[in-house]
Amino acid sequence: MTEIADAAPAPLGPGEVVLAFDVGGTDTKSALVDRGGRLLGLRRTPTPLDGGRTAEAVVGLVAELAAELRAAHPDLQPVAAGLLVPGIVDAERGVGIYASNLGWHDAPIRDLAEAALGLPVAFHHDVTAASWAEHRLGAARAHDDVVVLVIGTGIAGSLILDGRPHLGGGFAGEIGHSPVAEGPRCACGARGCLETIASAGAIARRYTERSGVEVDGAREVLARAEAGDAEAREVWEAAIDALGFAVAQLAATVAPEAIVIGGGLSRAGDALFAPLASRVDERLSFHRRPLLVPARLGGDAGLLGAALIARESAAA
Amino acid sequence: MTEIADAAPAPLGPGEVVLAFDVGGTDTKSALVDRGGRLLGLRRTPTPLDGGRTAEAVVGLVAELAAELRAAHPDLQPVAAGLLVPGIVDAERGVGIYASNLGWHDAPIRDLAEAALGLPVAFHHDVTAASWAEHRLGAARAHDDVVVLVIGTGIAGSLILDGRPHLGGGFAGEIGHSPVAEGPRCACGARGCLETIASAGAIARRYTERSGVEVDGAREVLARAEAGDAEAREVWEAAIDALGFAVAQLAATVAPEAIVIGGGLSRAGDALFAPLASRVDERLSFHRRPLLVPARLGGDAGLLGAALIARESAAA
Numbered sequence: 001m002t003e004i005a006d007a008a009p010a011p012l013g014p015g016e017v018v019l020a021f022d023v024g025g026t027d028t029k030s031a032l033v034d035r036g037g038r039l040l041g042l043r044r045t046p047t048p049l050d051g052g053r054t055a056e057a058v059v060g061l062v063a064e065l066a067a068e069l070r071a072a073h074p075d076l077q078p079v080a081a082g083l084l085v086p087g088i089v090d091a092e093r094g095v096g097i098y099a100s101n102l103g104w105h106d107a108p109i110r111d112l113a114e115a116a117l118g119l120p121v122a123f124h125h126d127v128t129a130a131s132w133a134e135h136r137l138g139a140a141r142a143h144d145d146v147v148v149l150v151i152g153t154g155i156a157g158s159l160i161l162d163g164r165p166h167l168g169g170g171f172a173g174e175i176g177h178s179p180v181a182e183g184p185r186c187a188c189g190a191r192g193c194l195e196t197i198a199s200a201g202a203i204a205r206r207y208t209e210r211s212g213v214e215v216d217g218a219r220e221v222l223a224r225a226e227a228g229d230a231e232a233r234e235v236w237e238a239a240i241d242a243l244g245f246a247v248a249q250l251a252a253t254v255a256p257e258a259i260v261i262g263g264g265l266s267r268a269g270d271a272l273f274a275p276l277a278s279r280v281d282e283r284l285s286f287h288r289r290p291l292l293v294p295a296r297l298g299g300d301a302g303l304l305g306a307a308l309i310a311r312e313s314a315a316a
Numbered sequence: 317m318t319e320i321a322d323a324a325p326a327p328l329g330p331g332e333v334v335l336a337f338d339v340g341g342t343d344t345k346s347a348l349v350d351r352g353g354r355l356l357g358l359r360r361t362p363t364p365l366d367g368g369r370t371a372e373a374v375v376g377l378v379a380e381l382a383a384e385l386r387a388a389h390p391d392l393q394p395v396a397a398g399l400l401v402p403g404i405v406d407a408e409r410g411v412g413i414y415a416s417n418l419g420w421h422d423a424p425i426r427d428l429a430e431a432a433l434g435l436p437v438a439f440h441h442d443v444t445a446a447s448w449a450e451h452r453l454g455a456a457r458a459h460d461d462v463v464v465l466v467i468g469t470g471i472a473g474s475l476i477l478d479g480r481p482h483l484g485g486g487f488a489g490e491i492g493h494s495p496v497a498e499g500p501r502c503a504c505g506a507r508g509c510l511e512t513i514a515s516a517g518a519i520a521r522r523y524t525e526r527s528g529v530e531v532d533g534a535r536e537v538l539a540r541a542e543a544g545d546a547e548a549r550e551v552w553e554a555a556i557d558a559l560g561f562a563v564a565q566l567a568a569t570v571a572p573e574a575i576v577i578g579g580g581l582s583r584a585g586d587a588l589f590a591p592l593a594s595r596v597d598e599r600l601s602f603h604r605r606p607l608l609v610p611a612r613l614g615g616d617a618g619l620l621g622a623a624l625i626a627r628e629s630a631a632a
Contacts, residue, residue: 088602098602145484159569161484166477168461168571171604178568179561179599189601190564245495248506249565252494253475255484283495285505286404286414288487 012037012137018310019069019081019119021062022126022302023047025101028061029300032069033307034076039300041069047102055096055107058085063116080120080314082129082306083113086156088170089125097170122306122313127173128165129305130297131158134260136308138296143257147250148295149175151243151265155195159254178249180242194246198239200265207235222268240272244279247290251280255288262295269294328353328453334626335385335397335435337378338442338618339363341417344377345616348385349623350392355616357385363418371412371423374401379432396436396630398445398622399429404486405441413486438622438629443489444481445621446613447474450576452624454612459573463566464611465491467559467581471511475570494565496558510562514555516581523551538584556588560595567596567603578611585610 014036022029028047031039045065048057062083070078087099094110096102110123131140131148140146146160155176159166166172176195177188186193196202200218207221208214210231215221218239224232247259265272277292297304330352338345344363347355361381364373378399386394403415410426412418426439447456447464456462462476471492475482482488492511493504502509512518516534523537524530526547531537534555540548563575581588593608613620 145488157569161477161482162480164478166482166570168477169573169604171567171571172461172569174568174571174603177601177603178565186601190599190603192599249494250569251487252490253473253488253566254482254570255487255490257485283506283508285493285502287490287493287506288485 012304012307015311016314017076017078018307018314019066019078020303020306020310021065021081022084022306023058024126025086029303030065030069031303032073032076032078039303041072042303049102051103054102055104055109055112059109059112059116062113066117078119080122080310081113081117082122082310084124084126084129084302084306085109086126090170091124091167094123120313122309124309125170126302127156128158128167129309130301131160132165133297133301133305133308134295135160137304138301139260139293140258145256146258146260147254147256148260148262150263151199151261152263153199153201155199161254175246178246180245194242197242203235203239207232210235218265222271240275240279243276244283247280248283251284251287251290256290258291258293260293260295262301266294328620328623331627332630333392333394334623334630335382335394336619336622336626337381337397338400338622339374341402345619346381346385347619348389348392348394355619357388358619365418367419370418371420371425371428375425375428375432378429382433394435396438396626397429397433398438398626400440400442400445400618400622401425402442406486407440407483410439436629438625440625441486442618443472444474444483445625446617447476448481449613449617449621449624450611451476453620454617455576455609456574461572462574462576463570463572464576464578466579467515467577468579469515469517471515477570491562494562496561510558513558519551519555523548526551534581538587556591556595559592560599563592563596563606564599567600567606571604572606574607574609576609576611578617582610
């Protein structure tokens with residue numbers, strides 16, 4: 001039987017003092033991490049969008065935030081910074097290849113940030129680093145082969161295989177853009193992508209398309225489905241079916257021990273996990289059945305991941 | 317554009333003298349590998365099936381074949397043996413977990429073989445080791461992230477990620493048993509498995525079901541499709557569609573640089589590779605498009621893989 005796990009969160013723990021930045025399409029989160037692993041001065045700042053110069057503007061903001069954090073904590077000397085960005089990332093070369101919301105192409109963000117901060121910068125993909133934090137500190141601690149799915153407006157993902165992130169040149173883990181059906185057309189240009197059916201955004205949008213009723217997100221669609229609304233039920237079930245299909249695909253090809261599910265939709269709890277586990281069960285036979293695990297680190301998983309990679313790079 | 321590659325085979329090359337065994341559901345292949353990497357005394361022997369004692373019978377055959385090879389080449393002293401079996405394999409513990417054709421469950425095959433041969437035995441899954449040979453010597457030499465598909469009676473697969481086999485506890489790479497549709501029911505117990513639509517066996521069977529005409533394999537279905545037979549065309553196109561869907565899934569999740577395709581169906585050449593590349597193209601957008609590469613080592617890929625892992629274990 002496909003099981004649903006429960007796990008307690010763990011703190012970042014002792015280590016070097018580092019800066020942590022998690023750049024999102026809307027906000028940038030920042031903090032200074034002390035020797036005890038506490039996140040000091042944690043705040044959100046709007047991410048500056050400046051067309052073709054957004055990479056430079058983002059690095060400028062990061063330098064400003066770093067200066068403020070250092071001024072506020074003159075007794076703490078960061079030895080490195082961790083910097084995360086969304087999109088397609090070449091972590092090895094330190095390059096943001098592409099990010100639809102931020103508009104950059106092949107931007108040498110790590111080099112720019114190292115010059116601006118005067119510190120070594122560990123640079124990575126946001127969801128990969130957040131997943132690494134779930135693997136090292138959170139829901140996936142017990143497992144070497146893990147897939148993390150973050151289901152919100154879209155669906156992002158990340159693979160940790162044999163205890164290491166599997167990056168595929170920055171292109172692996174795009175589970176939201178894996179095909180599960182013949183349609184609908186996805187904003188990415190492909191068709192039948194998982195996130196066109198099963199993201200929280202898609203669930204709300206598809207319900208409104210069918211019913212003409214505006215809703216406050218996937219949560220309201222679920223509430224309506226539970227109250228007996230047939231259209232809400234159909235949209236919700238289609239999402240669970242598509243997720244079950246994608247999870248079964250992963251079980252057959254990658255065979256993870258656990259699939260960690262985070263993001264807004266994961267807050268549906270049992271209403272998501274119980275039917276999903278049963279869909280996955282129906283689809284599989286001799287396969288290794290992944291444990292389905294709710295993410296544990298919440299919205300700070302990215303910052304914790306940034307801190308982890310900064311500390312690891314400082315120790316290397 | 318999804319490209320189709322061409323690559324030349326390479327020999328096994330110089331190294332230690334080892335024994336190589338590739339146990340299949342029907343035949344067992346065996347050879348002695350000399351210092352120059354030549355396969356000496358290569359032969360096929362029927363695999364002995366003995367119900368609950370098949371593991372012991374197979375090891376007995378392997379010991380006999382080893383004695384014959386040593387007797388025929390008294391000047392060559394093997395330092396290790398490579399032994400491959402099909403099914404679900406725990407390579408680390410040296411255990412054959414399950415093989416539908418051979419009937420064993422949790423059989424400690426490596427220990428039995430080491431005792432019988434008086435040599436260290438490198439033990440692995442047949443398709444994984446054959447894929448490793450394609451990665452080290454054959455079609456996938458240039459790439460670190462590779463998926464190998466062997467399309468014959470069924471569809472077997474194997475993942476090499478970041479230059480290492482990704483095993484998933486022996487359960488990874490079962491691409492033939494990943495879902496691509498709602499039906500039909502697969503012999504494995506799941507439904508909509510890729511191999512129920514796209515294996516050479518399925519293509520022949522599905523054509524016969526539709527047309528009532530017995531055919532000599534998928535090759536004949538392809539010939540009939542090319543000659544304008546509508547039912548043959550429908551079955552062939554459904555197979556290519558399903559393969560394109562599975563390849564697109566892999567591109568989104570694992571993002572391999574190359575997908576190596578071997579087995580009987582790969583001998584269709586351009587009639588397979590060209591439409592498959594175009595189906596994959598239609599399904600993808602920003603993804604990393606895998607190079608589609610015909611396997612190069614042919615039927616000896618398993619023995620070459622057995623020799624490679626034996627040499628690697630001797631060097632470790």
